[in-house]
Amino acid sequence: MNRALPILLLAVLVGTVASYVYLKQTPAGQPTEPSPPPAILGLPVELKVKQRTGEPIPGTAADLILSIDDITRDQVLTSLVTKDGTTILSSRLMQVGDVTEFRYRDQNFRLTLSAFDTAIIGEDYATFQIAAKSASLSESQKIEKLILSIEMLEGATFIRNDDEHEAAKAASHLRRKWDAAGDRVKTAEDFIDGLATKSSVSGEPYRIRFDDGSVALSGVFLHEQLRKIERGEN
Numbered sequence: 001m002n003r004a005l006p007i008l009l010l011a012v013l014v015g016t017v018a019s020y021v022y023l024k025q026t027p028a029g030q031p032t033e034p035s036p037p038p039a040i041l042g043l044p045v046e047l048k049v050k051q052r053t054g055e056p057i058p059g060t061a062a063d064l065i066l067s068i069d070d071i072t073r074d075q076v077l078t079s080l081v082t083k084d085g086t087t088i089l090s091s092r093l094m095q096v097g098d099v100t101e102f103r104y105r106d107q108n109f110r111l112t113l114s115a116f117d118t119a120i121i122g123e124d125y126a127t128f129q130i131a132a133k134s135a136s137l138s139e140s141q142k143i144e145k146l147i148l149s150i151e152m153l154e155g156a157t158f159i160r161n162d163d164e165h166e167a168a169k170a171a172s173h174l175r176r177k178w179d180a181a182g183d184r185v186k187t188a189e190d191f192i193d194g195l196a197t198k199s200s201v202s203g204e205p206y207r208i209r210f211d212d213g214s215v216a217l218s219g220v221f222l223h224e225q226l227r228k229i230e231r232g233e234n
Contacts, residue, residue, distance in 0.1 A: 039060070066079075
């Protein structure tokens with residue numbers, strides 16, 4: 001008897017068993033489960049709503065509707081419902097600057113009342129911003145984000161003691177000052193006011209010239225960035 005024949009039969013048997021196991025583990029035609037999309041696309045989004053009306057929030061395919069009542073005494077009743085009538089945020093009074101959190105499709109968000117647009121004659125409006133709710137950041141993480149906000153300024157120039165520096169070099173300088181400060185800097189506010197606002201040698205304020213030619217004090221810019229970070233916008 002040819003000895004190669006049993007070996008060949010054994011190889012065929014092993015291959016058949018392996019194919020059977022693979023097919024059992026991976027059913028033919030079964031699609032891979034895609035990752036769930038964000039509940040609200042294109043965040044942060046801004047929405048202007050006329051009093052006594054509701055507007056669908058962009059990025060929800062008109063499923064989530066923000067409604068307001070009359071704007072009176074610099075406040076307005078605000079609510080969120082889905083188009084099928086499910087309450088996402090019960091009516092609550094909000095003033096400019098107020099932030100409230102809500103949960104939609106198992107994800108967390110922040111709703112900020114940004115401004116009122118009122119008129120003696122005509123309709124009144126309220127402007128809102130919707131952003132993802134970020135996990136709580138440590139003060140060190142906030143400082144890292146502040147430094148990154150400088151580093152990522154395309155075309156900007158950081159002016160220190162009348163010398164001009166690229167954004168990336170300015171960020172490195174601020175990081176070195178932070179490292180040298182050690183425990184003296186406990187919060188992001190400490191970082192801005194103590195290290196990132198003016199020269200420790202001359203006392204001259206740091207300035208930023210943006211790519212459009214406008215100029216701002218670094219302290220003003222960074223405080224604005226910090227507010228955005230704490231609102232979950234950055």
